[in-house]
Amino acid sequence: MAMTRSTLREYFHTEYQPGExxxxxxxxxxxxxxxxLSYFTNYLDRSNLSNAYVSGMEEDLGFVGNQLNIINTCFTVGxxxxxxxANLSLHYVKPRYFFPACMVVWxxxxxxxxxxxxxxxxxxxxFFQGIAEATTFVGTxxxxxxxxxxxxxxxxxxxxxxxxxxxxxIGGFIQTGIHSSLDGRNGLRGWRWLFIIDGIITLxxxxxxxxxxxDTPSTTKAFYLTESERALAVSRVPPVEDRSPVSWTFFKNAFSSWLFWGFVVLWIIAGETESFSTNTLMALYLKKHPTTTYSVPQLNNYPTGVPAVGIISTLFWxxxxxxxxxxxxLVGYFIGITGVVTSAMVLAASKDPTNPASTAVVFGAYYWAGAVYACQATFFAWANDALRYEQHMFRAIVLAGMNLGSNAVNAWWSIIFYGASMAPWFTKGMWAMIAVSILLAIWTAGLSYMTTKHERARRAEFTESSSGVVVDHKIAEYA
Structure with a gap:
């Protein structure tokens, strides 16, 4: 108990250097x-497609089959x-120029x-919007x-x-407001106004x-930071030599590193555990409900509970x-359990689709499934922790590779297992979710063992070093 109180005191009362x-x-x-704000508008601009789809775009543009999924795949390919x-560009173009330029384009x-x-x-x-948005998540x-x-x-x-x-x-509520107040204004349907307003908000x-x-601690010229604060910012992070990554040796060593593949595969698997939410299955379930016809406000508002649960889960973990x-x-084990249980709930509900209890079970499953969003922040923080003493651009490559691998798989995964035509039950997708959830728990266990072993070796090497400077022996490999 005393140790717990001591840990809590240390956590909430961090000792800082003067000025830190x-x-x-x-x-x-x-x-x-x-x-x-950038990521908020990014997701606002990204999620509006599903909001528009259930708010009249499907009928107005004559969507057929899995064309909605194909559009999502085009975005994913870009x-x-x-x-x-995009992440390598941050080495050559200052982030305060690069990030805003990409935002203007999307x-x-x-x-x-x-x-x-x-x-x-x-x-x-x-497709081109996907290219413009590529740096937002991993770049940040x-x-x-x-x-x-x-x-x-x-x-x-x-x-x-x-x-x-x-x-x-919030995108769901915005679409509801736009549909009720602007639908038909100046001859435009509400879903068209949604795209216009979302784009304007981003600028x-x-x-x-x-x-x-x-920018970064070593390159910042921010007018609100003093010279002493800039020096302090550099001293707070490990002194890693930062060389130009454009060389065959750099890419060869980066792509052959177990750290690269360990975290890339982790996020490939974890990314697919978010499939219920990223493919807006709840909205499609409501749209194709076997017994109930939901209104446009209901189609937009009810699924907002999914990201709400995701926000709580993300901040908690x-x-x-x-x-x-x-x-x-630890998040990997939680998500593994969540994926298995929520999939089983939907499969059980599909056996008696006209029973009102079936709808309640599906609502509960999709809301709970929103909790898996916790893996985004936590797994990328894990990668940043494990790569803290590696060359900066190797860390950038790993972070970009994680998102690249996940989206490369998701480009076809969503069509095979979560096509819009498979609504409302997505039976194949439920079994796929069970499989990847179990696999995530297994991969998490293996990677946590490897990263712990790697950190112990690094600390032992540093202890033996007489220089007193934290320099990882692997840095030189990326020169």
Whole structure:
């Protein structure tokens, strides 16, 4: 009990160097406000497609079969193509220029979607939108890992991820408001207004980032940081030599590293445990409900409970794993259990589809499944922790590779297991979810063993070193 009280006291009363608390408050404000607003608008612009689909776009544009899934796949292909180039670009183009420029592009493409007359047009638009949005998630995790200590990282990653879920959640309410107030205004349907308004909302955030975003500790020229604060920011993170990554040796060693593949495969598996939410299965279930016809406001509002649960779960696990000194792997076991149980609930409900209790079970399953969003912040924080002493751009490659691998699989996974034509029960998808959930628990156990072993070896090597400088022996491999 005394140890627990001591741990709690240490966690909530962190000892800072002189001036460090003020520095952390500044970077919290300027980094997190921009990153969270950026991710909020990113998910707002991304999730509006499903909101529009159930709000009249399907009928207006004559969607057939799995065309909605094909559009999502086009976005995913662009997103995959852009991952590694986008993160490597942060080595050459200052983030305060690169992030806002990408935002302006995807905002423009979002507004252009309002003019679409057929599903094929949206397929082309979403492909390029995917490229523009590629750096938002992994690029931000790279920036967070550059500024924050291991003790601080989980909470910040959780807040950032929660902002994206807030965009998904609020998107439903925005669409409801737009549909009721603007549907038919100036001859435009409500779902078209949604794309226009979402795009406009993004532009002020891009301007804010261009003015205030501080880049990285070693390159920042932010006017609100003093010279001593810039030096302190550099001293808070491990002194890792940062060389240009454009060389055959760098890529060869990076792609042959067990750290790369360990975390890439982790996120490939974990990404598919989010399939219930990312494929908006609850909205499609309501749209194709076997006995009940739901109104447009209900179709948009009821699924908002999914990201709401995701926000709570994300913040809880991000904070808890910080408190537990970085035991991020625990989330993998929680998600494994969640995936198995929620899938079993939907499968059981499908056996008696006209029973009112069946609907209640499905609602409960999809809301609970929203909790798996916790893996986004926690697993990327885990990767940042494990790669803290590696070359910066190797860390960027791993983070980008994680999202690339996950989306490359999701591009076809969603069509095979969660096609819109499979609504309302997605039986194949439920069995696929059970399989990946079990696999996630197994992979998490193996990776946690390897990363713990790697960290012990690094500490032993540092202890034996007489230089007193924390330098990982693997850094030289990426030169």
């Amino acid at each position: 608390r003020k520095l952390v408050q500044k970077i919290d404000f300027f980094i997190l406000t921009f990153c969270c 997103y995959v193509i852009g991952q590694i180039p 905002a423009g493409l979002t507004m252009v979607t309002a003019s679409a007359q057929k599903p094929q047009s949206i397929m082309a638009i979403r 995790h790279y920036i967070l890992g550059s500024w924050y200590t291991e003790r601080e990282l989980g909470k910040r990653s959780g807040i950032f991820t929660a902002s994206g879920l807030a965009g998904t959640m 002020p955030v891009a301007l804010y980032g261009f003015i205030f975003f501080p 991000a904070t808890l794993t910080d408190f537990l000194r970085g035991k991020r792997y």
